[in-house]
Structures are given as C-alpha cells and as structure tokens.
Amino acid sequence: MAYMKISKRGMSVPASPIRKLIPLAEQAKKRGVHVYHLNIGQPDIETPPEFWQAINNYSKKVLAYGNSQGLADYLERLASYYKRYGLDVSPNEIIVTTGGSEAIIFAMTIICEPGDELIVFEPFYTNYNGFAVQAGINLVPITTQAESGFHIPRANVIEKTITKKTKGILYCNPNNPTGTVYTKDEIERLKDIVIKHNLFLLADEVYREFIYEGDHISVISLDGIRDRAIMLDSISKRFSACGARIGNLVTKNREVYQSALHLGQARLCSPTLEQVGASAVYELDNKYFKKMMDEYRRRRDVVYEGLMNIDGVVCIKPDGAFYAMAKLPVDSAEKFTAFMLTDFNYNGKTVMVAPGPGFYASKGKGQNECRIAYVLNVGDLKDAMNVFKKGIEAYNSR
Amino acid sequence: MAYMKISKRGMSVPASPIRKLIPLAEQAKKRGVHVYHLNIGQPDIETPPEFWQAINNYSKKVLAYGNSQGLADYLERLASYYKRYGLDVSPNEIIVTTGGSEAIIFAMTIICEPGDELIVFEPFYTNYNGFAVQAGINLVPITTQAESGFHIPRANVIEKTITKKTKGILYCNPNNPTGTVYTKDEIERLKDIVIKHNLFLLADEVYREFIYEGDHISVISLDGIRDRAIMLDSISKRFSACGARIGNLVTKNREVYQSALHLGQARLCSPTLEQVGASAVYELDNKYFKKMMDEYRRRRDVVYEGLMNIDGVVCIKPDGAFYAMAKLPVDSAEKFTAFMLTDFNYNGKTVMVAPGPGFYASKGKGQNECRIAYVLNVGDLKDAMNVFKKGIEAYNSR
Numbered sequence: 001m002a003y004m005k006i007s008k009r010g011m012s013v014p015a016s017p018i019r020k021l022i023p024l025a026e027q028a029k030k031r032g033v034h035v036y037h038l039n040i041g042q043p044d045i046e047t048p049p050e051f052w053q054a055i056n057n058y059s060k061k062v063l064a065y066g067n068s069q070g071l072a073d074y075l076e077r078l079a080s081y082y083k084r085y086g087l088d089v090s091p092n093e094i095i096v097t098t099g100g101s102e103a104i105i106f107a108m109t110i111i112c113e114p115g116d117e118l119i120v121f122e123p124f125y126t127n128y129n130g131f132a133v134q135a136g137i138n139l140v141p142i143t144t145q146a147e148s149g150f151h152i153p154r155a156n157v158i159e160k161t162i163t164k165k166t167k168g169i170l171y172c173n174p175n176n177p178t179g180t181v182y183t184k185d186e187i188e189r190l191k192d193i194v195i196k197h198n199l200f201l202l203a204d205e206v207y208r209e210f211i212y213e214g215d216h217i218s219v220i221s222l223d224g225i226r227d228r229a230i231m232l233d234s235i236s237k238r239f240s241a242c243g244a245r246i247g248n249l250v251t252k253n254r255e256v257y258q259s260a261l262h263l264g265q266a267r268l269c270s271p272t273l274e275q276v277g278a279s280a281v282y283e284l285d286n287k288y289f290k291k292m293m294d295e296y297r298r299r300r301d302v303v304y305e306g307l308m309n310i311d312g313v314v315c316i317k318p319d320g321a322f323y324a325m326a327k328l329p330v331d332s333a334e335k336f337t338a339f340m341l342t343d344f345n346y347n348g349k350t351v352m353v354a355p356g357p358g359f360y361a362s363k364g365k366g367q368n369e370c371r372i373a374y375v376l377n378v379g380d381l382k383d384a385m386n387v388f389k390k391g392i393e394a395y396n397s398r
Numbered sequence: 399m400a401y402m403k404i405s406k407r408g409m410s411v412p413a414s415p416i417r418k419l420i421p422l423a424e425q426a427k428k429r430g431v432h433v434y435h436l437n438i439g440q441p442d443i444e445t446p447p448e449f450w451q452a453i454n455n456y457s458k459k460v461l462a463y464g465n466s467q468g469l470a471d472y473l474e475r476l477a478s479y480y481k482r483y484g485l486d487v488s489p490n491e492i493i494v495t496t497g498g499s500e501a502i503i504f505a506m507t508i509i510c511e512p513g514d515e516l517i518v519f520e521p522f523y524t525n526y527n528g529f530a531v532q533a534g535i536n537l538v539p540i541t542t543q544a545e546s547g548f549h550i551p552r553a554n555v556i557e558k559t560i561t562k563k564t565k566g567i568l569y570c571n572p573n574n575p576t577g578t579v580y581t582k583d584e585i586e587r588l589k590d591i592v593i594k595h596n597l598f599l600l601a602d603e604v605y606r607e608f609i610y611e612g613d614h615i616s617v618i619s620l621d622g623i624r625d626r627a628i629m630l631d632s633i634s635k636r637f638s639a640c641g642a643r644i645g646n647l648v649t650k651n652r653e654v655y656q657s658a659l660h661l662g663q664a665r666l667c668s669p670t671l672e673q674v675g676a677s678a679v680y681e682l683d684n685k686y687f688k689k690m691m692d693e694y695r696r697r698r699d700v701v702y703e704g705l706m707n708i709d710g711v712v713c714i715k716p717d718g719a720f721y722a723m724a725k726l727p728v729d730s731a732e733k734f735t736a737f738m739l740t741d742f743n744y745n746g747k748t749v750m751v752a753p754g755p756g757f758y759a760s761k762g763k764g765q766n767e768c769r770i771a772y773v774l775n776v777g778d779l780k781d782a783m784n785v786f787k788k789g790i791e792a793y794n795s796r
Contacts, residue, residue, distance in 0.1 A: 004598060004625040006653045007565070010508035016663035019466070046459040055671070056454050061444040063641040068417070098496050098643065101665035105532075110408035114512040114534045130664025134503075136512045136534050167405070200402060227402040243461040243670030245496065245643075255404045265414035266528025267499035271669045272641030273453070 013133045017126055017358020024341035025352050034349045035341070036376060036384035041176065041322065043375045045240040045292060047281075054280035055273050066272045068264040070096025070248065074279040078248060081282045085208070087220045093252055095260040098270045100206050100234030100247035101127065104170075107230050107249060108135035110259045111200045117165045118202070121152055123325055123359030123366055125176045125204065140166070141361040146327040146369065149316030150178035152186050158193055168200030168230075169193065174207040174216070177359050177371040178325040179300075179318025187217045194228050201225060206234040206247075207321040209289045212297045214319050226252045237322070238289075239281045244274040296322055299374040299381055306385025307372075310392055324372045325356070328392060333357070333370045336395050346390040349383070411531045415524055415756020422739035423750050431743045434774060434782035437735075437750040439574065439720065441773045443638040443690060445679075452678035453671050464670045466662040468494025468646065472677040476646060479680045483606070485618045491650055493658040496668045498604050498632030498645035499525065502568075505628050505647060506533035508657040509598045515563045516600070519550055521723055521757030521764055523574045523602065538564070539759040544725040544767065547714035548576035550584050556591055566598035567591065572605040572614070575757050575769040576723040577698075577716025585615045592626050599623060604632040604645075605719040607687045610695045612717050624650045635720070636687075637679045642672040694720055697772040697779055704783025705770075708790055722770045723754070726790065731755070731768045734793050744788040747781070 018040050025035045069075065075091035082089040097103040112118065114136035120128060122141040132139045140161050144150040152158070158169075169190055174181045194201045203219035219229040234247035251257050300317075303324050307313045312329030330336040333355040340350050356369030374381060416438055423433050467473065473489035480487040495501040510516065512534035518526060520539040530537045538559050542548040550556070556567075567588055572579045592599045601617035617627040632645035649655050698715075701722050705711045710727030728734040731753040738748050754767030772779060 004596070004651055006508050006651075006657055007511045007514070009511060010657040011653070013657055013660035013664065015660050016466070019663055040463070042463050044460065047461045051461070062442065063445045063449070063639045064440050065438070065640045068414070098669075099665060105665075109532055110404050113405045113407060116405070127664045127666070130661060134507055134661060134664065198402070241461045242463045243667065245667070245669045253402055253404075255409070259404055259408040259411055262411035262413050263528060263532060265417055266411065266525045266532065267497060267503075268525070269641065269643070271496075271643045271672055273671065274669055 009133055009136065014129050018354045021337060021341065021352065024338060028341045028350060032348065033345045036349065036351045036380060036387065038372045038374070038376070038384060039352045039354045041237065041373045041375065042242055043237065043240045043322070044377065045295070047241045048239060048284060048288065050280040050284065051239065051241060051277040055277045058273060058276050063272055066269040066275065068269055069261055070094065070270065071272070071275045071279070074275045077279045077282045082220070082250070084286070085218065087218055089220060089250055093250055093257065095249045095257065095264055096270050096275060097247040097249055097264070098267075099245040100204065100232055100236065101131065103232040103234070103247045103249040104128065104204065105131045105135055106260050106263050107202055107232060108132065108137055109263065110256055112137040112167045115165065116167045117163060119158065119161055119166060119169045120361070121171055122361055123150070123177050123356065123369070125172055126358045128170065129361065139361050143360070143362060143365060144178070146314045146316070146325065150175065150180045150325060152182065152189070155189055155193055159197070162197050166197070166199060168202055170202040170204070172204040174210055174320025176207065176321050177323050177354070179321045179323045181211055181214045181216065181319040183214065184217050187219070187222065191222050191225055194225060200228050200230060202230045202232065204232045206232070206237055209238055209293060210296060210322060211320045212293070212300055216320075220250060228253070230256060235278045235281065239278070241277070241281070244277060245271060246274045246278045296374070298378050299376070300324070302378055302381045303372055303374045303385060306382070306388065309385070310389045322374050324374070325359070325369055326372065327369050330368055330392060330395055333366070333368055336392070337370065339395050340391050344391050344394050346387045349387050351384050351388045351391060407531055407534065412527050416752045419735060419739065419750065422736060426739045426748060430746065432747045433739070434747065434749045434778060434785065436770045436772065436774070436782060437752045439635065439771045439773065440640055441635065441638045441720070442775065443693070445639045446637060446682060446686065448678040448682065449637065449639060449675040453675045456671060456674055461670060464667040464673065466667055467659055468492065468668065469670070469673045469677070472673045475677045475680045480618070480648070482684070483616065485616055487618060487648055491648055491655065493647045493655065493662055494668050494673060495645040495647055495662070497643040498602065498630055498634065499529065501630040501632070501645045501647040502526065502602065503529045503533055504658045504661050505600055505630060506530065506535050507661065508654055510535040510565045513563065514565045515561060517556065517559055517564060517567045518759070519569055520759055521548070521575050521754065521767070523570055524756045526568065527759065537759050541758070541760060541763060542576070544712045544714070544723065548573065548578045548723060550580065550587070553587055553591055557595070560595050564595070564597060566600055568600040568602070570602040572608055572718025574605065574719050575721045575752070577719045577721045579609055579612045579614065579717040581612065582615050585617070585620065589620050589623055592623060598626050598628060600628045600630065602630045604630070604635055607636055607691060608694060608720060609718045610691070610698055614718075618648060626651070628654060633676045633679065637676070639675070639679070642675060643669060644672045644676045694772070696776050697774070698722070700776055700779045701770055701772045701783060704780070704786065707783070708787050720772050722772070723757070723767055724770065725767050728766055728790060728793055731764070731766055734790070735768065737793050738789050742789050742792050744785045747785050749782050749786045749789060
C-alpha cells in the first residue's frame with residue numbers, strides 16, 4: 001500500500017511567504033551577520049504594562065472555559081472602545097475570536113459555500129490565502145498598482161470580476177501590505193457595489209489607529225449596509241500583543257452573529273487570560289495611541305526617505321499601518337531577498353524584507369516588489385535603509 | 399433588497415446542545431435555586447500553581463508571535479511527556495494548536511476534501527459536528543449502545559459504512575461522552591480496518607490519564623500505521639486549564655505535518671503565554687495525575703452508584719474520562735432536563751445534565767439518554783445524585 005496521501009486542499013495550503021526564508025536568516029545569523037527584520041509585522045513596541053498587570057492579578061484558581069462569544073466584561077469594554085470612534089456597536093454585536101485570523105475564517109465560512117468567491121485587492125495580506133483554502137473558497141484578485149499608491153480601481157473594473165459565486169468583497173484598511181488608507185470616496189464606491197450586487201462587505205480594520213494622513217472610515221460607520229458589513233479586528237498591532245491571539249468580529253446581521261456564535265461554541269472559547277489582559281488595555285486613553293502613532297510616523301518617514309534615496313524605486317508615501325510596499329529596481333524580489341541573506345552584508349549587517357509575489361494571487365505579479373515593515377526604532381531603521389540601498393547596488397552589480 | 403442571507407453551511411452550524419439550555423439554568427438561579435452543573439466538562443480542580451507561576455514570571459516586554467508550530471521549549475516538553483508513556487514522538491512531529499478543537503479542524507481539513515466523510519461512533523463529542531461543518535465534511539455515525547458500554551461493533555458493521563468518500567475514522571479514547579476506554583482488541587480492529595481500506599485513523603486522546611480500569615492504548619503506539627495515525631491532544635482536562643486553549647496534533651506523516659504547519663502559519667501562532675504555562679505543568683510528575691485520578695475515581699463511583707440507585711437506568715460502569723452516559727427512565731431527556739431547570743427543585747436544589755440527542759448524528763437517537771460530567775467534589779456529587787433521583791421521580795409523576 002502506498003504512503004498515505006492527504007487531500008488536495010491539504011496540499012494546497014501555502015507556506016507563509018513571509019516566514020519561508022527564515023532558515024536563510026538563521027544561517028546568516030550563524031555566520032555572525034546582524035539581520036534587520038523588516039519582513040514580519042512584529043512590532044518592537046512594549047505591550048502596555050496594564051496588560052501584564054491584569055493577567056498577574058487574575059485571582060481565580062481554575063482557568064475555566066469562558067463564554068463562547070467572549071468574556072462579558074471584555075465585550076462591554078470593546079463596545080466602549082468603538083463608541084470613542086463614533087461607531088455604534090453593542091456588546092451583542094461582537095464575537096471575540098482567537099486572533100483576527102479566526103474572525104476572518106469565521107466570516108468566510110459563514111457567508112460562502114465551498115467554491116464561492118470573495119473579491120480582494122492585490123497585493124493583500126498573504127494569510128488570506130491560507131484562510132481561503134481552509135474555508136474552501138476562492139479569492140478573486142483585482143490588481144492595484146504601486147504607481148497609484150495601491151488605491152482601488154473604478155467601479156466598473158471591480159464589477160467585471162463579479163460572478164454568480166461572488167459573495168462579498170474583503171479589504172484591509174489601513175492596508176497590509178501597502179500602507180494605503182482608503183478615502184471616503186473609495187469606501188463609498190465599495191458600499192454602492194455591494195448594495196447593487198447583493199454582496200457582503202468585509203473590512204479588516206486591525207490597523208485602525210495607524211493613520212498618518214487622512215481619516216479612517218470604518219465599515220461600521222456606513223449607512224445602508226448594516227446587514228452587509230462585517231468588521232474584523234484584533235489587539236495584536238494596536239497593543240503590540242501579537243502573541244495574545246485575541247481578535248473579534250463585529251456584525252449587525254443577526255444571522256451572521258448567530259452563525260459566528262455557533263462556530264465559537266464548537267471551539268468553546270478564546271483564551272481567557274488574554275481577554276483579561278486585553279480588557280485592561282482597552283481602558284488606555286487616546287494618549288497611548290497618540291504617542292505610538294508619533295513614533296510610527298517618524299519610522300514611516302525614515303523608510304520612505306530611505307526608499308526615495310534609491311534610484312528606480314516606486315513607492316507612493318504610505319498613509320497608514322506600518323508597511324510600505326515598494327517596487328524595486330531588481331529583476332526578482334525573491335532572488336534579491338535571498339541574496340541579501342546568503343551573499344551580502346554591509347559592515348556585518350543585512351536586511352530581510354518580504355518578497356512581493358506572496359502578496360499576490362495572480363501568478364507573476366509583484367515580482368519586483370517587496371513589503372517593508374517598519375517595526376524597528378528610528379536609529380535602526382535609518383541604518384537598515386542604508387544597508388538596504390547598498391544591498392540593491394551590490395545585487396545589481398553581481 | 400431582501401435582508402442579506404448567509405450561506406447554507408453558515409446556517410447549519412449547530413448551537414452547542416451542552417450550552418443551549420444555559421438560559422434556563424440562569425433563570426433557575428435567579429429564582430434562588432441552586433443548580434448542580436453536571437452538563438459541561440469544566441472541572442473544578444485547581445489549575446496547578448506552576449501554571450500561574452510560569453506566566454507571572456514571564457519577563458519579556460513584548461508579547462510577540464511565537465513559532466507557528468509551537469514554542470521550541472514547549473515542543474521538547476511535550477515530546478518528553480509522551481516518552482513517559484512509551485510513545486516515540488519527536489518535537490518535529492508535533493504541531494501546537496489553539497485547543498484540541500483546532501487540532502481536529504486541521505486534521506479534518508488536511509485529510510478530507512469538502513464533501514468527504516469521516517466515520518465516528520455515536521454518541522460522540524458534540525462539537526465534532528461544528529468542526530465538520532466548518533471543514534465542509536460529513537460525519538458518518540455508527541451507533542453504539544448503552545447496554546454494551548458503548549463499545550465499538552464488529553469489523554463488518556464498521557466496514558459497511560465505508561464509501562469512496564471515506565477518508566478516516568475518528569474516535570475519542572477514553573471517550574467523551576460515554577467514559578468508555580477501548581480495549582486493545584478494539585483499537586487493533588480499527589487499525590486493521592484503516593490498513594485494509596486505506597484510511598487515516600484519528601484519535602482524540604485528551605483524557606489519556608483519566609483511566610480507572612484497564613489500560614490506555616494510544617494510536618501512536620500502534621505498529622504498521624505510522625503514516626495513518628493522527629493524535630489529537632489538549633491540556634484542558636489534564637491540567638484543568640480549559641480556558642488556556644492549548645492543544646496539539648501529533649503525526650509521523652510528513653505531508654500531514656507540513657500541511658498542518660502551513661495552516662498554522664496562516665493563523666500565525668497559538669497563544670504564547672499559555673504555552674509558557676503549559677510547558678511548566680508538563681514538568682509535573684505522575685504523582686500529580688495519581689492524586690487527581692484517585693479523586694475522579696471516587697467521583698465516578700458516586701455517580702455510578704447514584705445511577706444504579708434509580709430504577710430503570712441503564713449504564714455500564716464507565717472506565718475513564720469524567721463522564722457517564724446513561725439511559726434514563728424518561729420519555730425525553732431534553733424535556734426532562736428543561737423540567738429540572740424550570741419546574742423542579744428539591745430542598746432548593748436541582749441538577750443540570752446534557753441531553754443525549756446532542757451527542758448523536760442520527761436523528762431520533764439518544765432521546766432518553768443524558769451525559770453526566772462528574773466535575774464536582776464528592777459531597778456535592780452525592781447530593782446532586784440524590785436530587786437527580788428525586789427529579790426523575792417528580793418528572794414521571796407529573
């Protein structure tokens with residue numbers, strides 16, 4: 001009997017393109033090369049002390065199952081947080097999830113049958129691919145361009161991709177990987193399309209506070225699509241607590257809510273202690289965000305100036321999140337990224353970025369693009385961008 | 399435009415039958431009635447102090463993403479734990495998951511295409527239903543009987559249910575909800591079937607230590623199916639840490655491992671802090687389990703004697719886990735359970751159990767059965783079983 005085979009979908013779950021070059025980075029470190037990690041959205045900002053204190057003060061003796069929809073206190077706290085942004089969200093319109101990841105998988109499962117389609121704008125958050133395989137659905141990409149700041153195209157370009165299987169549009173605002181903040185006009189365009197074509201509108205808003213220019217328009221603030229809007233959220237970036245795995249889904253559609261609750265009941269609950277920590281940090285006032293955004297804005301400026309200092313780079317200054325997606329003067333961002341880890345260092349240092357193709361569903365797109373996550377302090381970032389420039393020069397003069 | 403509809407599969411995720419009567423319990427409590435909760439597998443045993451200490455001693459300032467396969471230290475600790483039971487498991491054959499729940503969803507997704515089938519023995523852990531809907535697969539139930547201690551039937555009965563879509567057999571040992579511990583003969587029977595019919599064998603072994611009679615035969619100990627065996631595990635019951643959401647999957651099949659790793663990469667990681675806590679409790683020696691099992695054995699005896707004290711109850715003494723599945727002298731366990739919460743109390747007290755039908759996939763099965771979780775101390779359990787007996791008498795003399 002042959003070796004036991006797994007399913008086609010099991011085979012088709014992609015390896016993380018952000019993580020797959022990590023062995024090369026480890027080898028570089030073994031050779032004594034310092035690697036600036038700009039490849040992954042893991043901030044260096046300290047998790048607020050209030051998070052740790054709340055967990056250390058937890059006094060129950062049994063770490064029991066919590067409610068499947070989330071701890072009652074935490075749901076209240078989340079609703080208050082949304083009110084600060086003028087968003088009318090009740091605790092019973094929120095399901096706490098295990099990371100924003102689970103919120104996305106739940107939403108895909110709830111609105112799509114296997115084989116159904118969601119429209120996404122590429123480049124997009126690469127893990128949407130894995131979630132889509134898990135949920136058995138197809139992502140239909142609409143390509144956006146570095147030259148136009150990765151803003152979304154006209155309505156008719158979007159509408160051309162709608163089929164009988166299309167169940168919704170999924171977008172991320174502020175955007176990972178591009179840093180784009182969508183304008184009111186763009187969000188209204190999506191709203192009109194989902195009404196016209198009877199679709200859901202799924203908004204990944206985990207970078208809500210990370211805005212350096214312009215305003216954030218939440219999907220929950222839109223009139224006329226209360227039953228179509230699903231917001232996906234997480235504490236990971238907002239409170240620099242990526243390892244907590246606490247996210248949530250917001251919906252005013254009672255069927256979506258009930259179904260999410262039932263999916264939540266099957267897996268019982270999200271981590272109890274981490275919800276206690278999350279509840280404490282949502283008490284922090286806007287000064288916390290202001291200080292963090294000032295820091296990230298400085299970083300954004302360093303990265304952008306660094307990129308503009310390299311001949312042939314195309315990048316419109318990103319307005320939000322903590323990423324820049326740049327078109328580089330190289331033949332292949334994947335080869336270049338590998339070269340930086342295997343064949344290059346400048347004064348004993350190199351830079352790791354995330355190659356572009358992993359953020360595209362269309363084959364062959366993003367070949368000369370990369371995502372840069374500005375998750376290091378300004379001093380390190382300045383040095384990293386200098387090393388990066390030297391690396392491009394070295395790569396092109398091999 | 400009509401109200402926005404969700405998918406058929408979104409509609410078909412079942413509400414938890416264990417949790418759906420909770421509002422009735424809450425109303426009973428509001429009326430001042432004390433409710434003994436024997437409906438949910440939430441132990442009252444304290445989470446070991448080592449778990450809390452490890453988390454309180456965590457000294458990193460940033461709660462960062464961990465490795466997608468699990469923290470390296472924790473994987474080592476798990477492998478050592480399995481070695482204690484003579485199970486040859488390497489750290490690189492383990493994927494840490496967010497609860498045993500995620501391990502099951504991953505396994506279903508990896509071995510089945512949408513529409514494929516897994517054989518299960520009913521009554522089974524009710525949340526397998528929700529996971530199956532999420533993974534888009536069908537559970538094919540084989541009914542087992544209270545009269546024969548819910549042991550599994552002869553090979554030809556199992557083989558009759560195998561179709562072209564069957565990809566594996568999923569069983570839970572020791573069993574939730576029945577408390578059955580499968581014999582070596584039964585496990586070997588399953589092994590022979592999966593070899594003969596080219597299937598995977600999935601074993602949910604989260605109650606490994608909860609054995610009061612007989613021995614536990616792990617799927618990992620079986621010769622000849624190293625590429626077919628997938629073990630699903632969790633710290634929830636073993637260390638009374640249900641709210642931690644730390645489970646894991648074990649496989650020696652490299653394709654299954656790679657696919658699970660990729661699914662893991664998509665959702666990034668399981669909770670970091672909880673893995674640190676879990677790592678500490680796996681250092682506890684077997685004295686910890688011995689003490690806990692002595693306590694649970696006493697509880698098992700109280701529940702079993704209480705049941706035998708009620709005329710017309712059918713229950714073979716359960717050998718493991720912390721459940722008894724009993725056939726009751728009532729017309730409907732669901733009506734009876736609701737009656738206990740709405741229309742009955744004995745000296746101001748009542749009992750909540752989990753009605754049988756929620757543990758069956760076959761319609762109409764388990765109507766007069768219930769699952770009793772013995773998760774209270776011996777004194778409370780004795781009183782609860784007395785109240786339970788009075789409740790059955792009251793229900794039948796309405």
